Amino acid sequence: MPELPEVEVTRRAIEPHLVGRRIAQVTTTRPSYFFLTAPSLLKKALTGRRVLSLERHGKYLLAHLDDGKRLLLHLGMTGQLFASGSKSVRLLSAKRRRALGPEEQPAFRPDAHTHLQLRFEGDGPELYFRDMRKFGKVALLEAGADDPRLDKLGVDALVAKGAHLHEAAQKRRTPIKSLLLDQSVIAGIGNIYADEALFLAGILPTRRADRVTQKECDAIVDAARRVLRQAIRAGGSSIDDFVRPDGSDGGYQHARRVYAREGETCGRCGGTIQRVVIGQRSAHYCDSCQH
DNA sequence: ACCGCACCCTGAGCGC
DNA sequence: TGCGCTCAGGGTGCGG
Numbered sequence A: 001m002p003e004l005p006e007v008e009v010t011r012r013a014i015e016p017h018l019v020g021r022r023i024a025q026v027t028t029t030r031p032s033y034f035f036l037t038a039p040s041l042l043k044k045a046l047t048g049r050r051v052l053s054l055e056r057h058g059k060y061l062l063a064h065l066d067d068g069k070r071l072l073l074h075l076g077m078t079g080q081l082f083a084s085g086s087k088s089v090r091l092l093s094a095k096r097r098r099a100l101g102p103e104e105q106p107a108f109r110p111d112a113h114t115h116l117q118l119r120f121e122g123d124g125p126e127l128y129f130r131d132m133r134k135f136g137k138v139a140l141l142e143a144g145a146d147d148p149r150l151d152k153l154g155v156d157a158l159v160a161k162g163a164h165l166h167e168a169a170q171k172r173r174t175p176i177k178s179l180l181l182d183q184s185v186i187a188g189i190g191n192i193y194a195d196e197a198l199f200l201a202g203i204l205p206t207r208r209a210d211r212v213t214q215k216e217c218d219a220i221v222d223a224a225r226r227v228l229r230q231a232i233r234a235g236g237s238s239i240d241d242f243v244r245p246d247g248s249d250g251g252y253q254h255a256r257r258v259y260a261r262e263g264e265t266c267g268r269c270g271g272t273i274q275r276v277v278i279g280q281r282s283a284h285y286c287d288s289c290q291h
Numbered sequence B: 001a002c003c004g005c006a007c008c009c010t011g012a013g014c015g016c
Numbered sequence C: 001t002g003c004g005c006t007c008a009g010g011g012t013g014c015g016g
Helices: A004-018 A039-046 A094-099 A148-152 A162-169 A176-181 A191-201 A214-234
Strands: A023-028 A051-057 A060-065 A070-074 A079-083 A114-120 A127-131 A137-141 A273-278 A281-286
Touching: A004 A051, A004 A060, A004 A079, A004 A127, A004 A214, A023 A039, A039 A137, A060 A148, A070 A079, A162 A176, A162 A214, A176 A191, A176 A214, A191 A214, A191 A281
Parallel strands: none
Antiparallel strands: A023 A114, A051 A060, A060 A070, A070 A137, A079 A127, A114 A127, A273 A281
């Protein structure tokens, strides 16, 4: 699931294909939950526009256009943003995957899950936004308009301090992990990196937020920053669907300590990794390393 | 204000 | 072989 590292890896790789280029043609799927701006409006607004910059805000990408409007993208759970020519089995349906020989890796061709395709003037690849479960989002923001989703975001996890977490935690009885996932407190942390940060900080995900000390908040946020930076360097985590914009896998899934490792051995103490559900989401931890 | 939970979606994996 | 069920989860929005 794309979190800050996956979105940042995507931003860096997509930027050279996007910034400075003029959009020649926009292709979409039918209107759906995925399109916060109707596909017809999107096509009209994007065609002919030049992209000035590509920013990341938490897990959102924001492309600034030459008419002052902005294109807001969110990868949701299964969103994939990549360039034409990419090859990866993660870009294929299971049906197509099964039909392939073991060594075959055909170049991606847009399918029913490819909700947005951008073709540009001149040389360079097309860009595709594919999202199987449609939890991703595309929205066009009018020039000068505020956006509630962006306004709500807390401080970016790459620059957050323990104080940001502690301030929010003091009056909250919710589990500390739920607070870490709250994008209005700190922006960018999702399920994988929340579990990893809490493991490194030695704090149980179930601990009530108001019982986490300032010092412990420092440790959690420091650990989160470290984990996120490391994950960016590794190219993100390709556990289910994430691919880098050239079709390659990230590498951080091999470095994770607890996430999706229920029943496996803790690399630090030799104990067994546990799983509980917190706020309708899996939480993974080691009950002898975390308190 | 806070908190828990339903919901949006589709594919994988499982039992029968 | 295939059906029906459950699970996965980011963000939003609701009711208590």
